[in-house]
Amino acid sequence: MEALAVRLSGLDAHVDGALRVIMFYDTLMRRRVDLPALARASAGLAECVAGVRLHGTGRTIRCAPDGAEAAGPPSPASSSAPVTLDEEEIGTVWLERPGPPVPLDEVLLDRLAIAAAAVAERYGPERTTMADPALVELVISPGTDEAARTRALRLLGFAADLPVQVVAVRSRLPLDRVGGLICPARPVKAAPLGDVGVLLATTVDRAAFPAGVHAGIGAAGGPDRSWEQARTALRFTTTRRPVVHHGELGALALLAQVPRDTARTNADVAAVARVAAVPEDLATLEAYCATGSLRRAADLLHLHHSSVARRLDQIARTLGVELTEPHGLLRATLALTTWRLLGD
Template structure:
């Protein structure tokens, strides 16, 4: 590579500088440096503060141009590049140059991002959340044998005997971002499966789900049982209750076992199915609050209007 740099140095000053930056980071990667060493070397090369952030752990490493570690909140970034591993953005690198970026900043940050991804892949502390859907399906399937499930769990980074919590998610947001919000600690794995997002972790913080995300969460235990519970809980989500934990359903979970044809043949169910969207919203608010006045507050209507509509529905 050094010989190639010498031969290409005659092209122009930018090409020569870019090749030297590439050689610089190739040398660092051969030496198997860690993130702090990468930040120090990059700051020295750029002659301005440099930083590395890992999304999954919240780790931030910054260094001044003289190699001194920097603490406190990062300064304004003059240039930023994402760290990508297995097609997932797992962090970012940046320069805190006082003025505008210089021509080689983009090349420097591109190589720094590649080097940081190589370090994280080799040592951690951040592994990707997205996993092979085939492995996830094998881990949560009720039909697979225990040996195959145990092997899949080990390949995903979980202990075969450890209880796992599984969530079934419908979201327009990237699944890895949702997983990072509800599973701040690692390991956590996610994958799309049959049109539904699967999130697996030792524990899932249901308060972390973003708005407009529908999620059903199973109890911690066997992953196949937790997945079955999560899919059931997902069926009970609604605009006023977008996240449902299976344990909170109680006896209502038994409704999911009724054959669809049997439900459709029931006269009361058929009558509810014929209600307008406005009537369904009124009925949902009343059943959720258990009070005429509280339902009126939720619907932003006068309680007498809600009472008349409930009479009509009845």
């Protein structure tokens, strides 16, 4: 690297200095260095901290002039430049110079940005699961044009010919751990979006979701449509059924479109809300609606069937339906499902 050991302080601010900076980065690119090497070389050249960040990975690289990782919190950038690829901004490069920018900083950052884009295109995104939430949101948003969606998917590491499934997740576990479990050998990216986690995956092993995770899975295909389906499916998850695929809902998915005020004032739904005030009664109703059998409900609840029968008699009076009749069981199941969707 001796041939690269130049410093901006030793260059003039005119044509000769700019040409030497350009030659410096041309040499780095010919050597096919990676992003950390780019940041180290740039920090040495600039004699201050240099940083690189690609949106697709969310990783930030900051190097000090001595080549070591920059210590402490980042200082305000004295100057910065966007990293662009195919007219899409995919990252940022910057300098943290203690004083004002020097005349050749603009040239340095311009060449560093070009070199970083070349590295991103050559090597693709790093093998990390967590991704920039803004890039993931661009993929799943219904307002994104297809060209921008395709570019975003490519930056996240998904080939154009691979279908992508979207999973909506509620979990106390780290999203990258969940993503690695459900799609261990193929591309998967994760990001938080509001109070819901988003997973983009080429395959989903629903049996691999860890305990305590609630997940709604959308169909493969358009990520925006898959995201809408995944959010709907997530609303139907329960403790007994923590993972729901939208395709399994069938006509039940229509319940998610019922206005909240309309659902809340329905007599059957209001009756379920009264039942839910007693946790034991709610658990009994859920078990009976899930099994359609008094004895199987008793097995789920680990109770004697006579105890469950007494509870069901009281619940039936509260609901005003005959739970042993198919019509009554259907009404109770629909009302219970609608009450859950309210999330009150």
